[in-house]
Amino acid sequence: MDKKRYTSLEEIFSDDSLGLLNVKPAAQVISEDERLINSFQEIIEFYEVNNREPHKKNGFKERMLHSRLEGLRTNESHIKKLSSFDIYSFLPSLDLEDETTVENTIEEKPTVEITSVQDILDLDPFGLLGGGSAEQLGIFELNHVTAHKDREKTDEVAKRKRCKDFDQYEPLFKKVHEELKSGERKYIDFTIGTLKENTFYLHKGMIFFIESIDWSRENSFKEDGTRVRKDGRTRCIFENGTESNMLYRSVEKMMYNDAGKAITHPISGTEDYLFNQANLVQEDDVATGYIYILQSKSPNQFIQAIPNLHKIGFSTTPVRTRINNAKNEPTYLMDEVHLLSEIKTYNLNPQKFESIIHRVFGEVCVDLEVADKYGIKHKPKEWFSVPYSVIDEVIDRILDESILGFSYDPKKMYLVKR
Incomplete structure (x- = not known):
């Protein structure tokens, strides 16, 4: 059998009939934190599309997101890592919990109903299923989502907590939706300097109500001529049952950066x-x-x-x-x-x-x-x-x-x- 003569490297590579030169790229390894952020981002994107949290009884994919969210809510370490991404306040606020905690007591874990293998996989309390390659974890992912690492952590983050008297406000939000539908209220562009008490606003698809502004700083000028703008804590009630005490300037910045809308008062003539x-x-x-x-x-x-x-x-x-x-x-x-x-x-x-x-x-x-x-x-x-x-x-x-x-x-x- 005559030996085949090659005149270039290209001929050698093209004649690799056994595929010995085909080197598979190493599977991309993602960190546990990246996997955590990606999984939480899927919950956020579901909310932005459906304007609600995922439910347990609406098919496998939605049930998986629901179980994942419930698991995150009981994991303090995960809550801390995800706080800057929690733009819709899905997770409890760790630093604003009730100050009635008792030291040296055993914390009772919330009971989670287990009805399927998927429930067990979503809980994974010891992280035994984590840390693998993207290929290994693919069966648990709805799709690949890039983590939003550039989200800015504002005063809003970690300031929201459950609104304990939300039952007093819920009818007001329902009425605002009805008045928007009927045309009695309208959305208008938000402009700097127009935030007011007792007014409704829209931010990223969610309506919130500024009940009060407790001014703590008046407009003034420093000795070097630098202007110090008026500011103070607000009480903002969100239609998802949470509230915050963001600074006035933080609310203003949040609304301006995200093209928020103001909601007019009902049209009532004179x-x-x-x-x-x-x-x-x-x-x-x-x-x-x-x-x-x-x-x-x-x-x-x-x-x-x-x-x-x-x-x-x-x-x-x-x-x-x-x-x-x-x-x-x-x-x-x-x-x-x-x-x-x-x-x-x-x-x-x-x-x-x-x-x-x-x-x-x-x-x-x-x-x-x-x-x-x-x-x-x-x-x-x-x-x-x-x-x-x-x-x-x-x-x-x-x-x-x-x-x-x-x-x-x-x-x-x-x-x-x-």
Whole structure:
């Protein structure tokens, strides 16, 4: 048999009939952390497509995601690693758990129902199935997902926790969805400097409500001329049942960077609409909030010296719940308050109701300054020096529309005809 003569390396390589020169590339090894992030990202992408968490009874793939999510929620190590990727607050917040933990006690593990081999694989409490190559782990993956390593960890992350009084807010979110569908509310582009209390917003497909802003820093300038912008903690309620105390500037940055939307208040025309809707309460009427009148119990001599000092405002939750922590909130002068009156409103915009009251008593609005427990100064609003009986009369006149013909005389301390 004649030996075959080769004249180039290319001829040698092309004549490899036994495939001895075909070297398989080594399987790409992924770290346990990368596998963890990829698996969590699949849950996030499912939520973004379906606008809900995966359910246990909707087929194998969705059940696998459901089991995976339940397993992550009980693993403190995984929660810590995934905190910067948890943009929809699927996982519990470790640093904001209730401060009622008891030392030296045995932690009870939540019971997980095992009904299939897949449930056992998803639990894997000792990590016996982890750390393999991408090829070995492929049967457990829906698809290959690149980890989003460039997600920025903002003040939002690790600040969300379960909203314990969410049952008070859930009907409001349902109503907002109905009003958006009917056209009574609309989405508008968000712009810097427009965040407000008692307003709904849309961020990455999720609606949230800014209930309050506790300002702790006013606009100012440093000695070198650098501007320090106004800031403070917010209370944001999210429609998935969580809440956060993000800084105002962090919420603003989050909305701006992700092209968030503001949600307009219901289209209600003029104040005549408010009056016309405030008279009769029927079975199908919708409660929209509470107008309240408070009196401070503060022993501070300066506060006690102000005659007829009352706070007039509104709340979307029962007022007794709202003022439960009054002694720790600057808006209530860092002390207990006495609830003089609570009026439940129906079919009307309580903000507008409140706006009319404040306009009537604008001349007797009291400028107050109070320090919180950290010594930070605050200027609480909605405190007025006006007799309770006059406030009560104004509310009645708003309801019967006669307020349009009256104004408040601070010297005489009663309503006068215009």
